[in-house]
Amino acid sequence: MRFAPCSSLAAALALALIGCGGGGEPGAGQKPELTVSAAASLTEALGTYAEQFPPARVRLSFAGSDELAAQIRRGVKPDVFAAANTDLPQELAREGLVEPPVVFATNTLVLAVPAGSDIDSLDDLVAPGRRLVIGAPSVPVGKYTRKVLARLGPERARRILAGVRSEEPDVKGVVAKVAGGAADAGFVYRTDALAAGDRVRAIALPARLKPDGSYGVAVVKGSSQARVAQQYVSGLRSGAGARALREAGFGAPPP
């Protein structure tokens, strides 16, 4: 940490390896290149939006939001950071790494089970031998899951969490374990359960648990494409991006 030159060297190497370098290859056309680091749960929606964003060629890099935030802290500079919560972009904004974030979508935590499962509610999770998979505490989905379950009261939350058999590094890992039948249930966003198609059934959580969460997006400070990045962010709130998000099952941001 204390050896600044080496830190930036490591960051430069990470940059080269991950390929978030920005800056188009020669001969790639006149369009600027926009690098967007986005939460894994945005994979489908932002993939659609990328094809409907004429001002730039959009390069998407998906991972757990915490992973992406850690990359930005290490000097990797995408143009836009879209997270599965508002805490991470707000933290980065306080650290002077990104512009003030805005909420662009909401998502709902659901209980995902394999299509043929006999699980119908949270109560069914307490049976012995249940294999439950959740997100790691560092990723937004894992944090939401713990927060929402905590509203059940400590005793019930503890009994449900006792069935946790794996803490996945991003939400897609949770979906994969449920869709593949390795796990009996997992807590994921509604959009991820939808994207998994027939293999996964989503069970809504009681409204009193307030399972809704907000997604925050910010332009990264020092972006060479700041204007286009701002356009991209606006399109997420209203425009092609917003349409793609609604199609994928995301809720509209509060006005």
Add this chain to the structure above:
Amino acid sequence: MSGGVAFRAALLVALTATLLFLTVPLVAIFVDAGPAELMRSLGEPGAREALLLSLETTLTALLVIVVIGAPAAYLLATRSFRGRSMVITLVELPLVLPPAVAGIALLAALGPQGVLGGLVEGAGVDLVFETAGVVVALVFVAAPFFLSQAQAAFAAVDRSLLEASRTLGASEAVTFVRVVVPTALPGLASGVALAWGRALGEFGATLIFAGSLAGVTRTTPLAIYAFVATDLDAALALAAVLIAVSGALLLSVKLVAGRRGPLVAWR
């Protein structure tokens, strides 16, 4: 004359560039973390737990690989039969598979809904989300490294030694234990070291097949990934240990092989 100098200079530049590119990131980890922070981070329970789990699972996997792999490699090295090269190719295939593919393949075969899932369950064994599942993933990805080395080592054993042993009345099994294994030991040892190195670094197959839970399935590479976002110092410390151990393993391979001529090539 000057052309020769230029060529030699070009070689030197190429080697320097290669060396820098391959070593700077590794050195950066040690510089970035600093010895004091390294020691502190290694004291954290999550880090120690992961290292111990890595030790336990890789050693178990190695035991399985050697006990079953050595005789299998001996058969492949000493007998010719129809379809032998096909068998060798199949056995080496996991070498070139991306780890994620290995994980999905294991899930498709041994997972609860896999083709052999019923068999596994019927035997009362739990693999997915269990330490045993980590061992299975490690054996799958690391065994080919040992098998190809062991095969080459067995093939290089002088036939006249075997004949002498047999003339002296030793059975084939006794010859294998008393003559073949000791003669092939350097090659077998480097196979063990390579397989161990591969197993220590295993990430994708473990995550997909066995999951990631502290103390149960979260081996060192998975812990590094989990720590990157929350405790970078701990991630760096674990990475440094992994580099040091892997480096020591590689060095031991070179030393063992150096005693007996060049390392037998593994394709």
